[in-house]
Amino acid sequence: MEKTQHIEGPVAKTIEEQTSKLPSDLFLWAALGSMGAALTLKIMGRKNDALFVGQWAAPFLLFGLYNKIVKLEGHDKEDKMEK
Numbered sequence: 001m002e003k004t005q006h007i008e009g010p011v012a013k014t015i016e017e018q019t020s021k022l023p024s025d026l027f028l029w030a031a032l033g034s035m036g037a038a039l040t041l042k043i044m045g046r047k048n049d050a051l052f053v054g055q056w057a058a059p060f061l062l063f064g065l066y067n068k069i070v071k072l073e074g075h076d077k078e079d080k081m082e083k
Contacts, residue, residue: 016070019063019066019067019070020067020070020071022067024064024067024068024071025064026064027060027061027063027064027067028060028061028064030056030060031056031057031058031060031061031064032057034053034054034056034057034060035054035057037053038050038051038053038054038057041053
């Protein structure tokens with residue numbers, strides 16, 4: 001089977017270049033921090049704020065996953081192989 005070439009657009013390439021500079025565990029700590037903040041808000045009786053902040057954990061984890069994929073399989077891997 002022939003492998004198809006996929007070329008990233010300039011916006012995706014720029015986002016990948018910037019996000020690959022961030023450590024992957026930053027997103028894990030952000031998710032844990034949002035859960036801790038949500039728990040604190042819940043204990044303080046601020047239920048709506050706790051729900052809002054608690055929902056940040058999933059996007060942080062998804063951003064971390066994206067970050068890891070970019071580092072392992074992003075366009076920079078192909079660029080380094082061409083050099």
